[in-house]
Amino acid sequence: MSRTQDAIASAEAHSAHNYHPLPIVVASADGAWMTDVEGRRYLDMLAGYSALNFGHGNRRLIDAARAQLERVTLTSRAFHHDRFAEFCTQLAELCGKEMVLPMNTGAEAIETAVKTARKWGYEVKGVPDGHAKIVVAANNFHGRTTTIVSFSTDHEARDHYGPYTPGFEIVPYGDLTAMERAVTAHTVAVLLEPIQGEAGVLVPPAGYLRGVRELTRERNVLFIADEIQSGLGRTGRTFACEHEGVVPDVYVLGKALGGGVVPVSAVVADRDVLGVFRPGEHGSTFGGNPLACAVALEVIAMLRSGEYQQRAAELGEHLHAELGLLVGGGAVEAVRGRGLWAGVDIVPSRGTGREISEKLMDRGVLVKDTHGSTIRIAPPLVISKEDLDWGLDQLRAVLSE
Template sequence: MIEDMLRTPAAVQDAERHTAHNYHPLPVVISSAEGAWVTDVDGKRYLDCLAGYSALNFGHRHPTLIAAAHAQLDKLTLTSRAFLHDQFADFCRELAALCGKDLVLPMNTGAEAVETGIKVARKWGYQVKGVPAGQANIVVAEGNFHGRTTTIVSFSTDSDARADFGPYTPGFRIVPYGDLAALTEAIDEHTVAVLLEPIQGEQGVVVPPEGYLHGVRLLCTERNVLFIADEIQSGLGRTGTTFACEHEGVVPDMYLLGKALGGGIVPVSAVAADTDVLGVLQPGQHGSTFGGNPLACAVATEVVRLLATGEFQRRSAALGERLQAGLRGLIGKGLVAVRGRGLWAGLDIDPALMSGREACERLMERGVLAKDTHGSTIRLAPPLVINEEEIDHAVAQVAAVLAG
């Protein structure tokens, strides 16, 4: 009886019966995982090419990160920020060094990091730039995905994320992604920040035109506006560098980090900036009960140390070339376009063949897990621990699905 209930169809139906339908997951029920592979309740193995939207950059159950979590669980898990704990200083100091910034503000989710960035930018605008009270505006890009809180969906251009959640928060201006002229025109004396993803992940791994990020950096400096880089999906090794901004030699005023920072174990996010920006916050003005908790800091500190070796960035760069080359070879054979950097790719499927959802379902049947977005596009973002043979296997399965 119990074994029968563990079969995938029954488990899927049970989950759907008791869950709000804010997701439409593939009909697979995962029960265990290690490295780049997951296993479902029926014992079938799948190559994970989503990696928790980049939350699992270091793979499932990385031994160093699991050991850190186990050790911390035996000592201390939560104090709240009302007190200090012995993991906090190391995490903040080492993450600040990785980012090349003075200060770090830890939170939990990526959306919290974005909300923090918005609040800090506004406060900086009023206190440092001298913007009149209540007049601050932030310029964002079409096709953005920064989260789904009420404020964030106010400047989303995705109807699914935005519709029926108004009234919307004012203070945002939306311009086409990659259009420096439109960005220049949108900035005025009340603009406090430009908030961008260096690569738009949810939109289909959209890489901006060469020189765009460099132009944004110059423009923000010239107009005394903060450049906020949402590196929640693109950062921490995913694109072959620590941060995707590095591909153009750009350093933003503020990094928004999350997902991979928690090592696939706990939710951890952070804002990193220099004192003249992040220092505008004073006690009582922003916070989180779980932000910067001992367990999160213990795991995230090990994540930072893994990144400090450069190993995962090098793996992503080298293996990413193999992945991108393999996928580009399928253009004209069912793929219309391939975009990406490092171990991150967006694949546009000929819509006459199938939808992105259908492609992901067929890949699942062949033992590869991926995620669709915007109709006929699918995203691949395998853990950075994937190897050459596994990459070739993933590409081969994509080819097989396209061939029918």
């Protein structure tokens, strides 16, 4: 039995089967490349679902983490530490907001945003206690906690986890008329992904986000943008909402905020929203820990240069031009996305998304399927044009087989 087979067999025997990973066992990684236990190299075209926007082993991020590891890693929020205020200040400035509530994972941040919206609704808007409603979109993916799957339309994520948390209304993504009908006097927030990643990198119709922003402002409802996957450079802008000139009331951030080094997430909003919390009402032992703040501060500094956003925009234009040439050739039905992020719908007769992903793996390229016939492409923003083209060549070769 090979080292790969042995490691996979052990994982299958001793870990819960909540994932179905490709049969590769990674041992090391650098930039846009990963190396398995057998020494074979693979081009990473997934980037940890955007957690690795700045690549594997980014020297600036590793150095920031190493320096902090030598000083202090955790205090809990029972005490102040010397990186916390700086982190909150700089992240708030990056977002153009006033306050930050740091957490760890994206799902934690979404849960925090839900609690924020409800508390704001009761204490600021004046919704009767227990009647708050949050409007969400079909095919959303915001995480997998019990509350979050309560408003999921994905049966794999939702089924057999009830009873479900009430207080959510689901409308079709991109349908502004349905959104208008759903927003009532008891609505406290609209929660949306500016681009739906897990659903297949679905980009809403032009003007949709602007329409939601206008509607929520008119009706005194919070607009919460889940930028966990779409944010921090992935689409060619710091935030995907910027493509429509939209500034939400609340940003929910995660994944790339931790640079692929540590889990870091945050809810960012103005004082009139996040100011509803008082001591003891919400918290996290690891949220805003010194190590997380040190890494996230370096991420923020890197984003301020604009280098990564520009790179995603320029390489993304090239990526979509090349992928667009595949549509209509008998193997690809459609391509969607923005920046260095694409969903590619494979003609079902040519194979499932899983089968195409496995064939690409055999050629040294790593992507991931979703919803049957779709593969997602989201390489680290540090990928070279030459490596990107090589990866696209492998996709063409697989589709021509």
